[in-house]
Amino acid sequence: MNQPAPRQVASIEGVGVRRMTSDQVILDGIDWSVRAGEHWALLGANGxxxxxxxxxxxxxxxxxxxxxxxLGNRLGRVDVRELRAHIGHVSTSQRVPQDAPAHTVVLTGATGTVQPLWRKYDDETRQLAHDLLSELECKELADRPFGVCSGGQRARILIARALMPAPSLLLLDEPFNALDLPSREDLIDALRRLAADRPALATVTVTHHLEELPPTTSHALLLREGRVGACGPVGDVLTGELMTRCFGRPIDVTHQDGRWLARSGHRS
Ligand SMILES: Nc1ncnc2c1ncn2[C@@H]1O[C@H](COP(=O)(O)OP(=O)(O)OP(=O)(O)O)[C@@H](O)[C@H]1O
Known part of the structure; x- marks a missing residue:
């Protein structure tokens, strides 16, 4: 008997984005859907x-x-602030008070605020923030100011923060940016464990490097100049042929022990 398809978490149909001021087309004719338990890599050249x-x-x-x-709500017909509370979003452009201890930064994920709203955090919420720091293997950082934590530690603290409202969808925009190799590997491992421990969680990770993809990556979407170049199960999409077409230069792709590697030659 066929299993029912997992719940749809996000669905995009015929989407275009244009800058009103310059009429520049940023996205054009995008169709995409993300289901519970899927882990997407979102790849494409700068811009x-x-x-x-x-x-x-x-x-x-x-x-x-x-x-x-x-999450079952159509943009334009829903209070987006309420909807955002159910989506974990980690981005390098996120504002975080640098002098706040890691535990406080994670707590602010419960209210979706930059500054803590102390009256809203009960004992259970405070404990959850500790538990998430432990889950991301940074329990010892609870009292350390965020601004002095290393890049890898900050990335994991922000993921713990994003998990506070138990989101169904976790979005990671270049989470490996500027990480050294051990920090990168620790973060990949943390994402792998997250996927294993939370089977219903869907994630979308923007990255420039295939080496950064956790082995739990299930799907990939290649964007080229605002259009979908390829979209589907990761093994079908991360091929030399499709990557070459997307990036406009010869790319070799290899896949070994669950990890991906891309090497590029010169533009032909
Ligand atoms: N607020 C904005 N004002 C003007 N142009 C914008 C704005 N936001 C995005 N763009 C333009 O839209 C295009 C896509 O930008 P976007 O940041 O989504 O690309 P990206 O694939 O994430 O790029 P990168 O890999 O460099 O981060 C770019 O040409 C960018 O200059």
């Missing part, structure tokens, strides 16, 4: 539209055309 697409399914912006449905 391809990855962050913009992430902002759409993060309910941070609206499309110019087409429909975006997230």
């Amino acid at each position: 391809a539209g990855k962050t913009t697409l992430l902002k759409l399914i993060g309910a941070v912006m609206h499309p110019t055309s087409g429909t975006v449905e997230v």
Whole structure:
């Protein structure tokens, strides 16, 4: 007997995004859906539209055309602030008080605020923040000011923060940015464990490097100049042929022990 398809978490149909001021087309004719338990890699050259697409399914912006449905709510017909409370969004442009201890930064994920709203955090919420720091293997950082934590530690603290409201969808915009190799591997391992421990969680990770993809990555979407170049199960999409077409230069892709590697030659 066929298993029912997992619950749809986000669905995008015929979406376009245009800058009103310059009429520049940023995204064009995007169709995409993300289901519970799927782990997507979002790839494409600089300026391809990855962050913009992430902002759409993060309910941070609206499309110019087409429909975006997230967690059963259609953008334009829902209070986006309420919807955002159910989406974990980690981005390097996020504002975080640098002098706040890691535990406080994680707590602010419960209220979706930059500054802590102390009256809203009961004992259970405070304990959850500790538990999430432990889950991300940074329990010992609870009292350390966020601003003095290393890049890898900050990335894991922000993921713990994003998990506070128990989101069904976790969006990670270049979480490996500027991490050294051990920190990168620790973060990949943390994401792998997250996927194993939370089978219903869907994630979308924007990255520039295939080496950064956790072995739990199940799907990939390649964007080229605002359009979908390829989209589907990771093994079908991360091929030399499709990557070459997407990036406009020869790319070799290898897959070994669950990890991906891309090497590029010169533009032909
Ligand atoms: N607020 C904005 N004002 C003007 N142009 C914008 C704005 N936001 C995005 N763009 C333009 O839209 C295009 C896509 O940007 P986006 O940040 O989504 O791409 P990206 O694939 O995430 O790029 P990168 O890999 O460099 O981070 C780019 O040409 C960018 O200059």
